[in-house]
Amino acid sequence: MASASTPPGTPEGNELVARRFPEEVATEGNIDAIDEICTEDVADHSPLGETKGREELKEDIRGLREAFSDFSATVEDVVSNDDLVAMHVTLRGTHDGEFMGTEATGKTFEVGNMVFSRIENGLIAERWVQPDMLGMLDQLGIVEKPEM
Numbered sequence: 001m002a003s004a005s006t007p008p009g010t011p012e013g014n015e016l017v018a019r020r021f022p023e024e025v026a027t028e029g030n031i032d033a034i035d036e037i038c039t040e041d042v043a044d045h046s047p048l049g050e051t052k053g054r055e056e057l058k059e060d061i062r063g064l065r066e067a068f069s070d071f072s073a074t075v076e077d078v079v080s081n082d083d084l085v086a087m088h089v090t091l092r093g094t095h096d097g098e099f100m101g102t103e104a105t106g107k108t109f110e111v112g113n114m115v116f117s118r119i120e121n122g123l124i125a126e127r128w129v130q131p132d133m134l135g136m137l138d139q140l141g142i143v144e145k146p147e148m
Contacts, residue, residue, distance in 0.1 A: 018078070021038075025037075034061070039123045046127075068097070070092075084117070085119060086116050087116075090110060091112075094107070105140050112131070113132070
């Protein structure tokens with residue numbers, strides 16, 4: 001959570017807690033940190049579906065890390081306003097496990113991702129995650145981008 005000098009509920013404190021998700025949970029694989037940084041009924045909205053609650057969110061992250069064992073999420077930019085934190089994140093990984101019903105391709109990807117986190121009482125209450133899914137699936141050889 002926020003450091004001793006950065007109180008929770010401030011834009012700076014909200015930014016610190018929001019950053020822990022991509023940096024600590026997604027990149028480092030510390031899935032149990034979800035219990036420390038998210039509300040019990042956290043809602044997560046992404047192109048892969050809607051997730052409600054810590055346990056469902058942990059299961060989703062476990063699945064992602066099984067599909068991409070070297071998965072990383074690098075925070076590039078952050079903007080905080082009141083209880084909302086917006087982040088531009090770069091996602092990377094190697095497809096070495098099943099993902100969206102597709103067996104491992106062994107290919108790598110690097111795509112942009114926009115994450116908006118709503119902070120409530122110093123915890124992530126809701127997240128909206130918008131990765132470049134078309135770019136990712138194209139780089140993994142799962143789909144081809146249509147001709148322009």
